Amino acid sequence: MVKDSAGMKKNISRTVFIVMVITLFARFFGLLREVLIAKYYGTSLYTDAYIIANNIPTVLFDTLGQALLTSFIPMYSRVRYSESRDRANVFTIRLMCCLLVICLFIIGLGETFTKEVVYVFASGFKGEALETTIKFSRILFPSLIAMTFLNVFTGYLQIYQKFEISTSVTIVGNLAIIVSLVISAHFNNILIFVWGSLAGLFVQVFFLVPSVLKQGLFKNKCNILKIDIYVVRLIPLLIPVFIGSALNEINSIVDRTMVSSVGTGAVSTLNYAYKVISLVISVIVVPIITILYPKFSEYTSQNRAEKFKESVNKSINYMLAIIIPCTIIVICFRGLIVKILFERGNFGSIAAASTSKSLEYYSFGLIGMAIQQVLIRIFYSKQNTIIPMVNGVLCALVNIGLDYILINKFGIYGAAAATSVVAWIACVVLVMILCKKKIISVSYFVNMAFKNVASGTIMIIFLSCFNNLISKNISFGFINILASLLATVISIIIYLLLQIIFKNEDVADIFTDMLKKYLR
Numbered sequence: 001m002v003k004d005s006a007g008m009k010k011n012i013s014r015t016v017f018i019v020m021v022i023t024l025f026a027r028f029f030g031l032l033r034e035v036l037i038a039k040y041y042g043t044s045l046y047t048d049a050y051i052i053a054n055n056i057p058t059v060l061f062d063t064l065g066q067a068l069l070t071s072f073i074p075m076y077s078r079v080r081y082s083e084s085r086d087r088a089n090v091f092t093i094r095l096m097c098c099l100l101v102i103c104l105f106i107i108g109l110g111e112t113f114t115k116e117v118v119y120v121f122a123s124g125f126k127g128e129a130l131e132t133t134i135k136f137s138r139i140l141f142p143s144l145i146a147m148t149f150l151n152v153f154t155g156y157l158q159i160y161q162k163f164e165i166s167t168s169v170t171i172v173g174n175l176a177i178i179v180s181l182v183i184s185a186h187f188n189n190i191l192i193f194v195w196g197s198l199a200g201l202f203v204q205v206f207f208l209v210p211s212v213l214k215q216g217l218f219k220n221k222c223n224i225l226k227i228d229i230y231v232v233r234l235i236p237l238l239i240p241v242f243i244g245s246a247l248n249e250i251n252s253i254v255d256r257t258m259v260s261s262v263g264t265g266a267v268s269t270l271n272y273a274y275k276v277i278s279l280v281i282s283v284i285v286v287p288i289i290t291i292l293y294p295k296f297s298e299y300t301s302q303n304r305a306e307k308f309k310e311s312v313n314k315s316i317n318y319m320l321a322i323i324i325p326c327t328i329i330v331i332c333f334r335g336l337i338v339k340i341l342f343e344r345g346n347f348g349s350i351a352a353a354s355t356s357k358s359l360e361y362y363s364f365g366l367i368g369m370a371i372q373q374v375l376i377r378i379f380y381s382k383q384n385t386i387i388p389m390v391n392g393v394l395c396a397l398v399n400i401g402l403d404y405i406l407i408n409k410f411g412i413y414g415a416a417a418a419t420s421v422v423a424w425i426a427c428v429v430l431v432m433i434l435c436k437k438k439i440i441s442v443s444y445f446v447n448m449a450f451k452n453v454a455s456g457t458i459m460i461i462f463l464s465c466f467n468n469l470i471s472k473n474i475s476f477g478f479i480n481i482l483a484s485l486l487a488t489v490i491s492i493i494i495y496l497l498l499q500i501i502f503k504n505e506d507v508a509d510i511f512t513d514m515l516k517k518y519l520r
Contacts, residue, residue, distance in 0.1 A: 015163060019287035022167045027279045029174035031341060033181060034275050038347040040185040045129050048267045050190070052122045052256070053136030054197065056110075057143045067241035068099070068148070069155045070380045074297035075234050076159055081301045086220050093218065094228040096152055103144045110141040121253055122260050122267075139194050146201035153208040156217060158294055165211045167290070169204045176200040240385035244376070247392035251399045251422065255415040258407050266412050269351060272342055273358035273416065276334075277366060280326050285370045288319060289377055296381035312378055312434075313441055316371065317448040321504065323370040324456040325495045327363055329488055332463040334359045336484055358416045365420025368427040375430040378439065387433060395426045448504060455498035459491045466491075 041047045072095070079088040110117060118125070118133050125133055150169075157166040180196020212218075252274075259266045292315050299308040330337065335356045343352040376388045399422045406414025434440040466487045470480065 015161075015291050019163050019167050019290060020283060022164060022171075023283045023287050026167065026170035026174065027282050029171055029178065030282075031275065031279060033174055033178050034272065035341055036178065036181050036185075038272065038342045040181070041190070042268075042347050042351070045132065046190050048122075048125075048260075049129055049132040049136055050194065051267055051271050052118065052125070052133050053140055053194070055253070055256070056117060056121055056137050057140050057147065067238055067245045069151045070245075070293070070377065071234055071238045071241050071385070072152065072155045073159060073294055074300065074381055074383055075230060075237070076155070077294070077297045077301045079230055080159075085216075089217050089220050090222040091228055091230040092152065092156060093220075093222060094224055094226070095231050095234065096149065097224045098231060099148045099152070100145065103148055107141050107144055110144075111138055114138050114141075122257060125260060135191075136194050139191075140198055143198050143201045146198075146205050149205045150201065150208070153205065153212050156215065157208065157211055158290060160215055161294075162211060162215070163287075163290060165208070167287070169207050172207045173200040173204040176203045237383055237385050240389035241380060244385070244389040244392040247389075247396040250396055251419065254396075254400055254403055255419065258403050259412050259415050269354050270358055270412050270415060272338075272355045273362055276330065276337060276341070276359055277362045277369070280323075280330060280366060281369060281373070284322050284326055285319070285373050288315065288322075289373055292374075293377045293381060296377060300381050300383075308381075309439055309441070312439055313444050313448075315374055316440070316445065317452075317504070319370055319374050320367075320448060320452040321499060323367050324452050325459055325492055327366040328456055328460045328463060329491070330366065331360065331363045332460070332467055333484055333488070334363065336481070340481065354412070357413055361413050361416035361420060363420075364417075365423035368420070368423035368425075372423060372427045372430065375427065375434060378434060379430075388430070391426055391429055394429075395422045398422055398425060451499065451502040451504045454502060455495050455504075458498060459495045462491050462494060463487060 037047060037050075041050075072092075076088050076092065079091050114134050114137050115130075118130065118137055122130075122133060154166045154169070157163075177193075177197050177200040180199065181193045184190050184192035184196070255270065256267050259270055292311065295311060296308065299305075299311065335352075338352050338356040338359060342355065343349065379385065379388050399418055402418035402421060403415055406418050408414070410417065431440065431445070435442045435445065466483075470483055470487075
């Protein structure tokens with residue numbers, strides 16, 4: 001059993017690493033897209049309009065898509081283990097048909113009441129900004145269909161451990177969008193970019209179809225019009241997850257809506273800062289959740305309570321060990337990061353300074369955001385969707401109150417600060433509930449948190465000393481970037497060595513295995 005456990009740990013670690021690398025490439029192209037948008041369109045009216053128009057279908061249905069993904073995986077696992085794989089596939093097909101009907105209905109409403117919808121998302125927009133956003137929104141509404149099928153296909157492939165293909169699909173979509181962006185800049189027609197963004201989503205769906213067919217999803221003949229009992233059972237689980245997911249998007253909408261009245265470019269500045277945070281979450285948090293969440297659901301379906309608790313505790317430890325040094329790096333090198341990623345073309349030094357400051361405030365909530373995502377999946381894997389929803393509602397109310405207070409006092413930086421505070425509140429509440437339910441071991445959690453925080457404290461002292469030294473002797477340039485990269489590598493090694501010294505065994509074992517493999 002010990003050997004099997006060690007082998008499983010190595011396999012999971014290897015898979016996590018592979019998915020992280022693929023995600024890093026995917027996010028690189030995503031960031032390249034943002035860099036090119038900043039270069040060609042800066043923090044202009046068109047950029048603000050595109051961001052709002054792109055967020056509307058995201059909130060309306062990508063939110064439901066994410067809720068569907070998290071609800072679908074445990075339900076599919078339950079049907080698969082209680083009945084058969086063929087029955088689980090029939091359930092999936094009927095679910096997709098129901099979702100397609102819902103999509104078409106929402107698209108019809110969106111195309112009819114576009115102006116009213118846009119006003120909800122950006123009440124501060126007037127005149128040309130409002131009209132441009134309405135035009136972009138009407139083009140992007142059909143992306144609801146692509147988002148839906150993309151989430152179902154992704155969840156299906158993740159259940160069968162096809163993580164590489166389900167992760168790499170984003171690269172294909174971003175490449176299609178980048179091509180349309182470059183063409184739009186060449187012909188000075190931003191509508192080409194908007195249509196390309198729509199096409200990029202459908203390209204991702206078509207890219208997954210061969211893999212889904214290979215897994216045998218559509219090999220079973222069934223009456224798609226028949227009401228499926230498992231689809232009916234999924235709906236009560238789906239609604240709270242949707243509300244909880246939507247509240248995260250609503251927090252962003254509230255931020256952007258209130259910030260949209262600050263002035264032109266305010267929405268874009270906040271968006272660029274959050275893109276860096278999203279990159280860290282996507283590259284670090286998402287791969288871990290992607291691989292471990294199906295395992296959580298599997299252990300729950302098989303009633304393996306002790307194995308479930310062990311996986312939960314170790315997952316949080318892994319997340320802390322990775323996200324703490326990442327947070328420190330972002331805080332210490334936020335100015336350099338923004339300069340490298342965005343400062344070119346129409347994105348000048350003033351916009352870079354403002355974006356860097358916003359990133360600083362966002363960074364303080366990064367650890368809370370990451371751990372919160374793991375904690376929510378723990379509840380979802382046990383098909384407990386009410387607690388995350390209630391927690392999300394309370395945090396959304398707190399976010400609105402903090403936005404009103406902090407944006408009026410600190411402008412766009414207040415919105416970033418409010419997001420960070422709310423992330424920590426949500427994280428603390430969920431940890432307390434899971435400790436009370438004895439899913440998280442209090443002693444284990446306190447012990448691993450202390451070891452990770454202690455290692456992080458020493459790491460941040462090292463990087464702070466480096467920053468003070470480099471700011472006095474080296475101006476921004478290639479040598480600055482090279483020195484910062486070297487300092488980052490050294491600080492990560494220090495952090496990992498401290499994990500061994502502090503005897504954080506879960507993390508130390510993986511690091512030791514990597515060293516042994518390298519030294520061979």
